[in-house]
Amino acid sequence: MFREVIVGVDGRPNSRDAIELAGQLLAPDGRLTLVNVHHDLHFAGAKLAVTERDRSVELLMRERTAAEIDADILGVAASSVGAGLHRVAEQRDADLLVVGSCSRGPLGRLLLGDDRRASIDGAPCAVAIAPTRYGRHVAPFARIGVAYDGSPESAGALELARDIAAEHHSAISALTVVSIPSYSYGTLAALDWGAVVELRMIEAREDLARLSGVDGRAVRGVPAEELGRWSSGVDLMVIGSRGYGPVRRVVFGSTSEQLARLTSCPLIVLRRGVGEIASEPDDDAAVAAG
Numbered sequence: 001m002f003r004e005v006i007v008g009v010d011g012r013p014n015s016r017d018a019i020e021l022a023g024q025l026l027a028p029d030g031r032l033t034l035v036n037v038h039h040d041l042h043f044a045g046a047k048l049a050v051t052e053r054d055r056s057v058e059l060l061m062r063e064r065t066a067a068e069i070d071a072d073i074l075g076v077a078a079s080s081v082g083a084g085l086h087r088v089a090e091q092r093d094a095d096l097l098v099v100g101s102c103s104r105g106p107l108g109r110l111l112l113g114d115d116r117r118a119s120i121d122g123a124p125c126a127v128a129i130a131p132t133r134y135g136r137h138v139a140p141f142a143r144i145g146v147a148y149d150g151s152p153e154s155a156g157a158l159e160l161a162r163d164i165a166a167e168h169h170s171a172i173s174a175l176t177v178v179s180i181p182s183y184s185y186g187t188l189a190a191l192d193w194g195a196v197v198e199l200r201m202i203e204a205r206e207d208l209a210r211l212s213g214v215d216g217r218a219v220r221g222v223p224a225e226e227l228g229r230w231s232s233g234v235d236l237m238v239i240g241s242r243g244y245g246p247v248r249r250v251v252f253g254s255t256s257e258q259l260a261r262l263t264s265c266p267l268i269v270l271r272r273g274v275g276e277i278a279s280e281p282d283d284d285a286a287v288a289a290g
């Protein structure tokens with residue numbers, strides 16, 4: 001469970017979903033902080049900056065009262081939502097940042113940006129994403145799903161899932177998705193990729209069978225799509241971060257980015273470096289981590 005949890009709050013229903021999820025993931029002795037990031041208007045004058053700060057605090061007090069929770073509140077002036085949330089997470093040494101799903105459509109994300117993605121990219125800690133309308137349908141974590149591909153990152157995701165399951169008395173399921181590598185389509189004549197995938201399916205089933213106390217399953221397909229379908233059968237999904245380079249932060253890669261839009265349950269994306277760090281990402285296997 002998480003002891004220092006930050007929640008991004010903007011007064012919209014999606015951030016209320018995030019507050020509900022944060023409450024479920026917070027340790028009994030943990031601290032919850034609701035954070036609203038507002039525009040930094042110091043350049044426009046001290047009076048306007050104070051007005052913006054006061055509005056931020058009023059919004060947070062209103063949301064805290066509506067949620068009926070015990071939480072700190074903090075209004076932060078920053079150039080972007082992501083920058084403000086990351087700064088607070090680092091200052092408080094947070095181990096989880098919780099955000100709601102993006103309510104904008106594709107055009108809105110293109111023109112106005114995606115605060116959810118901005119909050120996740122480069123985050124200094126694990127990030128949890130609450131699906132739309134989650135606050136209306138909060139359910140116990142009866143079954144926790146883990147995107148598992150045998151990598152150190154997915155092993156870290158399984159370790160966290162076990163910790164949460166112990167607190168909530170949950171069952172654990174794991175899914176490995178095996179797919180043909182994208183670069184193979186130009187070399188199908190050189191290799192029998194069908195046989196390669198079948199061999200990896202056998203290996204995946206053997207790896208899953210060795211996981212104690214885990215209901216494991218291997219399927220063929222596109223990782224994000226298969227995990228998205230599978231999410232309807234679990235109450236929480238945990239995936240590792242396949243960030244590149246030496247910085248151990250959450251990097252919102254292609255699979256986790258797609259999964260955040262497709263999943264019907266809450267999603268936790270771990271910070272890179274949870275578990276051992278893989279020396280090189282293996283794109284040949286169906287990566288179940290972003």
